[in-house]
Amino acid sequence: MAKRSWLALFLCAALVFTVVGCSSATTKKGGFAAGLVTDTGGLNDESFNQSAWEGLEKAKKDYGVDIKALESKSDDDYIPNLTKFAREGRNITWAIGYKFDKAIPDIANQFPDAKFGIVDSDLGGKIPKNVTAVTFKEEEGSFLVGVIAGLTTKTNKVGFIGGVTSPLIKKFEVGYIAGVKAVNPKATVSVAYAESFADAVKGRSLAQSMYNNGADIIFHAAGGTGKGLFDEVKTREKGKYWAIGVDRDQSNLAPDHTLTSMVKRVDVAVYNVTKELKDGKLKPGQHVVMGLKENGISMADKHVSPDVEKKVEEYKQKIISGQLKVPSTEAELANFKP
């Protein structure tokens, strides 16, 4: 008896699935449609995935762009997710994060008629004809927060926490060190890498040991690992210990302890590129670099003193005008003279 009723239920369910199955969703043609695939961080990562989505939402508001996002649960999902948008015939599909640098060339090759954008990677310079690659001059923003840190520190010791050692994160580190040294040659910068972008516990213990060793300001470029930095600084004396956020304004994580954040305007980049593609002003297959000049990088000011801010503005103008070239590798740092 019991068996039969269960079976009946199962069959009913199966039947319903198949009947409903006939009406699969397809994109409406006509308007401009953009898709976005996150990396494993997801849409609410309070970082560049979220920022990118905000850019698309603005595009929707301003120009009525049809937008949709897909979150990736693992690296294996990148290709299927991109495929879904490509098959839907989206005018551009954004891949957020350098982790897509293997998937994008494959998928671009497989769907030559679809267009893609990738943030944070130049694909090693080999950009397919239907891909727009966007990168940022992180070293420039890092330089400016370095200036802020160098001028604000009382102990002449500041710190840097990196996620995974890689050329990208090196740009942060190098720019930051250059900025600190430019305004405060006496200051020392201690550097540590967590070798993970998701280990908040490790991030916290690194922050703890840096603060304990005398550092009063720490900048991080470590994704989720960086959350540990804010957890740690919150427990310390207000006005004496500071954290500097990255990618977006992170002051909500520790409102009284966040000196500033170096904001990568992924939203601006995504918005601008989407708009230019829509208007036909930008041809795909190019490498777009967003620096201070392009409004791709900005500072979120929180507790920066006006004097310091003045100095920052000076350096910013120097960089925009090209008077100052910020180093982005260790080799360049070695030869850097402010």
Place this chain on the structure above:
Amino acid sequence: MQQLFSRMNKMSTFLASLISIVLGMLIGAIMMVAAGYNPLEAYNALFVSALFQPYDLGETIRTVTPLLLTGLAVAIAFRTGLFNIGVEGQFIVGQMAAIIVGLKLPLPSGLHAVAAVIAGGLAGAIWAYLPGLLKAVRGVHEVIITIMMNYIALYLSNAVVFHLLAPGADSTEKIPDSASLRVQWLSDLFGGARVHLGILIALAAAFVMYVLVWRTRLGYELRAVGFNPLAAEYAGMNVKKSVILSMMISGAFAGLAGAVEALGTNGYLPIMNDFTGIGFDGIAVALLGANTPVGVILASILFGVLEYGGGNMQFEAGVPFEVIRVVFAAIILFVAANIVEKIFHSRRKKGVKTNA
């Protein structure tokens, strides 16, 4: 007559699993309704897209492949009395070894892929050797050692990528086609999906497990040691050797899973922030599959469909993927707690009472 009974017993296990699945999905549906989603639309999106379009079917098979192998790895260890929670770590070293051979050993096409797959299986076996040895010789519980070995594997793999394979980069180069398990005709058959020859390796592994465990002298020994090591020792079997061997066989399956995933799906090895989860999912697959090869095949298909289809469900019905995780968990809970069978039994009892 008795065989009929035991067959009925097997049937009821199968039925209990099936009902657990339906109940798990029902719980997922309730959650969706509570959150304001339409569960029919969601499940429809999940199953239809995972199974009825060639591309998605191909990608589903691709998702199933490593799950099947890690499920077998866990199942074969279970069958021999060991709980190999280190499948994840063995998977990772399998990936790593396969990619190293793929990148650094120039071999002719065909042979190259075979060598890389074998390297992956061997690496997994070697990685499982240590916990097996410690269990056999020092009596250290394999769960503890394998969990720790998982972390070592993760960071070892990252270190190898970072320092040896791709200094300064986030992931290795792609392996040459000669080492890839992807074949054009198979991809074409499935609309360009990344389905690869790993599925054949996985199915073969299921068959190997069946023959090995139930049809060979070695399997007899492994099972005897697993069920009752003291009796096995009394009967003249080498208990230590058996424990080590069964760990290594399990590890080899896990390593194979890593190898086919690396050589078939991605073709490169990234620096990993976290575990892949494929090894841990293998535990769930083995549990749902009742540690039998056929059961593991069916369970891995289900999990693969849910896993891959879950993404489509999010895409088409807007339901967050987390719901699928809830469905996973509910199914596992039902199976692990044997809830369905308990309901059955109380029913049966009641039925008798009315006759009495």
Place this chain on the structure above:
Amino acid sequence: MNVVEMVGITKRFPGIIANDQINLTVRKGEIHALLGENGAGKSTLMNILFGLYQPDEGEIRINEKPVKITGPTVANKLGIGMVHQHFMLVEPFTVTENIILGDERSKFGLLNIKKAEKEIQRLSDQYGLKVDPRAKIADISVGMQQRVEILKTLYRGADILIFDEPTAVLTPQEIEELTEIMRRLVDEGKTIIFITHKLKEIMSTCDRVTVIRRGKVIQTVDVAETNENELAALMVGREVSFTVEKEKKQPGEPIVKISQLVALDHRGVRAVNGLDLEVRAGEIVGLAGVDGNGQTELIEAITGLRDIESGSIHINGKDMTRFKPRKVIEAGVGHIPEDRHKRGLVLDFTVSENMVLQSYYQAPFTKRGIIQNGEIDQYAKRLIKEFDVRTPNEHVPIRGLSGGNQQKAIIAREVDRDPDFLIAAQPTRGLDVGAIESIHRRLVEQRDKGKAVLLVSLELDEVLKLSDRVAVIYEGKIVGWVDPETTTEEELGLLMAGGKKQEVK
């Protein structure tokens, strides 16, 4: 008055009819024994009475009223209590806490432990149980724990008490105490159903006895009008001889020669301490001794399961000292282990698989690395038939078989391998008379075939009955030899306790 009437009770399990049209009548104030071999269906019947199983057919009347017992709670309400063979007690809890567990009479959700304690003390005094309500279960003896189980049923108001093989876990002293308690209980108006397969206990304790064989009631008899032999015959279904037929025989050459053997126990103490032993072809040597005097370690040392410190073992003239178990087995040593669940069987294996536990790797059971299931099944079928192992078939897990049948399976396996030297350790522990008789016959048969048999047993009766010579082991040494025909229990007891005696050879 009949307090319990079970009429036409039938209970089927897959592949077996456990109870077949059973009628049982228990009168008020009697101790009624339920006698049967292991697996005869006694426990099933009592589980039905206690509501743990539902009968497929039949009726139960309690105090002459028909009832439906759907669970233990209902049984409790009807005044039926059960003292299980395996106690269901929470060790860190006190006696009182254990007794009220599941029957917490609370007021506004508050337990009144004091009141319960008083009640338990009163019951304990009334029936002479001598239980301290405040003692922790972990701290009291097994016999005392059993009395807690009895108290538990009394506290719940039981008038009909079922004892499921209560003496299996008790020492002789405790058994005597239990007998007294049971008498006291019936004097106070309780009724007892006593499940057992030990004839002596029935003769000394019970009023009437119902004999069950293979799921059917054979007969209910007054204990006063019967005797052990008659009961045994009823239980087994044929005449049982309590003596073993054994011709005098001249033993042959020594098969086993153990000299100056030293082996350590798990604590590193010399459990076998310079032991010499010789067993000849065609004789049974009994090893008598108090438990824990090195018997286990000696057997393990001989069979390769335990490291040997010094000394030597020769079998058929070959030095077998420090050989691996498999080598020992291949040299012709059979071993019926003292704990069949721990060493003797893989309980989750089928009967077939257990039958080839040592020989699975040889032809015809394995060919080119592949197990030949057909051959193994054929072989198992033959042994099942020859050794009368009662099992539905050879494919069921051996776990489901009764202890006697499991033991018969082990003996079938060991004897059929035709070893020159057979070690039988506690071969009949926990078995009923039918099984014991058949096992004894097998051992004597081996002796008559010219094999050497070493019988290690804690049952003096058994040792004296079967052996041609008896060696007494004390603190890891053989301290004396006695002739079973002429020795007395006193003499043996003295030796086993470490007293001296000159060689009687």
